[in-house]
């Protein structure tokens with residue numbers, strides 16, 4: 001065997017160098033993986049190699065033993081030979097990733113494209129970010145300490161994969177009272193935010209190629225969850241009454257899943273009308289489809305009575321209710337929840353228990369205590385007042401300082417206003433310019449699969465931006481818009 005790869009240089013000695021036995025092991029592994037010592041080739045005897053490298057024979061023997069244990073070499077009566085390794089072994093040394101050439105994989109990866117920049121989330125006007133500086137962090141820390149003291153060792157284990165019983169119970173109670181959801185704790189699954197719940201719906205209820213309907217413009221997280229499941233995605237326009245489903249869609253591309261944000265359409269802010277809710281439930285039932293009701297920020301209703309969840313409108317509605325603490329508490333908590341319809345809960349729960357691993361137990365127990373002892377509803381009350389004030393300040397500043405013709409959509413609830421702009425002000429250019437100027441609104445057209453001219457506008461978050469900042473910010477936004485204006 002050509003052992004030049006082994007003997008090319010002496011082993012390093014002296015302070016700072018690895019032990020010689022370790023160096024020899026690494027050198028042999030590298031030569032085997034690179035094919036310099038081919039499969040089946042005999043390694044030098046321990047005595048010969050020890051002499052060549054001027055090290056003790058014992059060092060070589062221990063290195064050979066280690067390589068035998070790891071499967072790199074085989075030792076028998078005839079000596080030590082390089083093991084037959086698969087072609088993948090030499091590939092392991094290469095840096096390139098394997099090609100994603102399966103058509104479904106390539107299609108999936110091409111359709112899930114990110115436009116977000118995590119660094120921008122702390123900038124003013126970021127859509128969907130709550131008032132993090134106003135979060136009662138000390139109360140949360142104390143509650144977390146208490147939860148840990150109450151069950152120090154137990155909280156470190158896996159726990160129930162579908163969530164802490166105390167939190168599921170607290171959520172069930174909260175949803176029944178505040179959102180009109182028909183449920184009990186046994187039908188609730190705690191998920192990694194609303195996103196985890198959406199992914200779970202896809203895993204549980206669809207086969208690749210099934211049709212899934214989305215709102216257009218709509219929530220990108222739902223689109224990526226659907227593409228992740230290789231679903232055939234059909235985006236349906238929303239109007240002032242929420243998602244408007246043409247008769248032809250039921251006939252030609254009947255859905256398996258229908259995603260909707262009925263209480264506060266994201267991003268237009270429309271509320272799905274009662275007539276459409278009832279019709280959707282009935283038609284979904286007839287078509288054997290499931291509705292995903294994403295109730296992401298309905299807690300912050302600023303005008304009129306709270307709008308009850310669609311899930312509770314009629315008994316046994318084919319609705320999977322999705323909620324999250326990302327807006328009511330903070331996004332890093334990564335706690336969301338899914339309420340399974342009664343019709344599938346008993347059958348699906350054992351599979352879900354196998355599919356999930358739970359986790360975030362301390363956070364779950366703390367959240368349960370926060371709800372039970374009233375801190376959650378006090379926090380919601382404070383935030384509702386704060387967001388109402390921030391939205392009013394944003395509306396005033398839009399009217400006084402934007403100086404460009406615009407239409408404000410929605411605003412009955414939530415943490416953002418959507419502002420339609422005339423087509424000569426291209427929203428994606430304005431958003432790029434605004435980021436350079438330290439603001440982070442969203443571009444309305446980026447929420448649409450096939451944007452129309454009416455989808456040109458800005459989605460302005462007011463959750464994370466104090467009321468007194470809007471006049472200056474809107475003047476800057478005007479500057480950004482004027483710089484991007486297209487001359488016709």
Ligand SMILES: Cc1ncc(COP(=O)(O)O)c(C=O)c1O
Nearest residue numbers: 128193194195219266296324326
């Ligand atoms: C429509 C919609 N659903 C859900 C979420 C929250 O997702 P998560 O709970 O995964 O943070 C958001 C956040 O922006 C949203 O806009």
